[in-house]
Amino acid sequence: MLDLAIIGGGPAGLTAGLYATRGGLNNVVMFEMGMPGGQITGSSEIENYPGQGPVMSGMDLMASWPEQCQKFGLKHEMAEISKVEKIGDNFKLVTSDNKEFEARSVLIATGSVPRRAGFKGENEFFGRGVSTCATCDGFFYRGKEVAVIGGGDSALEEAYYLSKMCKKVYLVHRRDTYRAAPSTIAHVKNTENIEEVTNVSVEEVFGDASGVLGLRVKCNKTGEVRELPTPGVFVFVGRNVLNAPLKQADGTFLCNMSENGEVIVDLKMRTNVKGLYAAGDIRIDAAKQVVCAAADGATAAVDIIEYLG
Template sequence: MLDLAIIGGGPAGLTAGLYATRGGLKNVTMFEMGMPGGQITGSSEIENYPGQEKVVSGMDLMQTWPEQAMRFGLKHEMQQVLKVRKAGDNFEVELADGSKQEARAVLLATGSVPKKGGFKGEKEFFGRGISTCATCDGFFYKNKEVAVIGGGDSALEEAVYLSKICSKVYLVHRRDTYRAAPSTIEHMRACENIEEVTNVTVEEVIGDNMGVTGLIVKSKENDELRQLDVPGVFVFVGRDVLSDALKQDDGSYLCEVNEQTEVVVDLKMRTNVPGLYAAGDVRIEAAKQVVCAAADGATAAVDIIEYLG
């Protein structure tokens, strides 16, 4: 039996594994389908992680985390967790290969994924001109014009990143104000080749057999249509939390979640089910910052050690 099953291998899961094993737990396994690191590995620039003086990519930032976390005995299984159930005082973790493992405590650290924009042509051209990762795909549009859809920190940060590669970036947002931090907005507006296209709705992404050829937007003021002739569209309109592993056979959730299915936790990352914890972007009121996710993981692990006695 596992002392602790950690579901997810991003900053929260890795930090929890480090603290839990270093703190004395012997049987700790982290379930992560791919290589550990989490969504942050797709970020182009990280300049606000404490102690990291130079601006680095998310991939560079996370490069050494798995090795450090596993130094004290954390195990990594490349498995998808389908469901977590109660099994008496413990938990049953059902895996995609059909096997099941029992654990005394469970930490859900599955994070979140980009939301779809919901506009016409999005599904048809995803991966053929539509992307949710500027770091991954920005190079394909070197010296070309692209559009970024969104108004939060991620959208503006990726627009800035793309502005260094592309000849022009259209920043498309449905409002005339942004949800991003003031410093991020200032940084974006300092880029001369970013054009703000605000107070519009995205009507359609158009293209041909080769991929995207343009983006059509409609003004909210006068319904006027405008076509942006771009071969690349980057979508950053929010995220969906990955809490499905807690969904039970009857459609209910193992613990309390809110309307967005974010897991409700207290300040120690405890859910309303003893022994079940959640950390990082999957929990309520997450700041969606690497340092905060890491802190969540450490906080949870410290309490889990005490809980298991």
């Protein structure tokens, strides 16, 4: 019987493992199929993690985290958890190859992944001009022109955020109306350096060995093709929440979820099911920053220690 099963090996899961083991829990296992570190390991430059001096890659930032956690007793199980069930006061975890584990408490920290828009060049230039995080990468385009693709709240909010540091922001959307809050739309329309490029389809992002040079879009009505000379393209077309382990046999979820599939938690990362916690990008209102995910993990672990007594 595990004291705590952690599902996910990103900043939230690793920090929870560190705090839980150092705080006295003896049998803590983190389930992560690949190398621990999370999505941030794919980032080429990180410069906004507190206490970090030089700019470094996400891989370098996360390199020492697993070793630090394992020093206090965290175990790493290279297995994919396909289902979590509540059995009495405890939990049963089933792996993709049908192994079973029992745990007194569970923290799910599987996160979410940005959806790709699917245009030509998106994958080729991802991390070299194509980004899904304005907070992470916007600074690199200070004083330059960027494009934001999307028409929801996230796209408009990030376009407004980028407008404060970039020379110009092209807001590119396939429709001529937005799916965003009226106040957010008003912010965008009242910002002089945001140009709305609506009712268009993204043809491709193009560039060379140095990175992105521009974005090519086609008007849905006339077929006219236009090139936007921008070295930065930010894609916000939604996220896929990795909540599959919480789905039950009857199609419902083990705990309360938002309409977007995010786990509903309180300020201590507790779900409505006793002993079940969620941290990081999978939870509602997550800031989707490494430091915030790590804080979630620590917060959850502190409460789990108290819960287990």
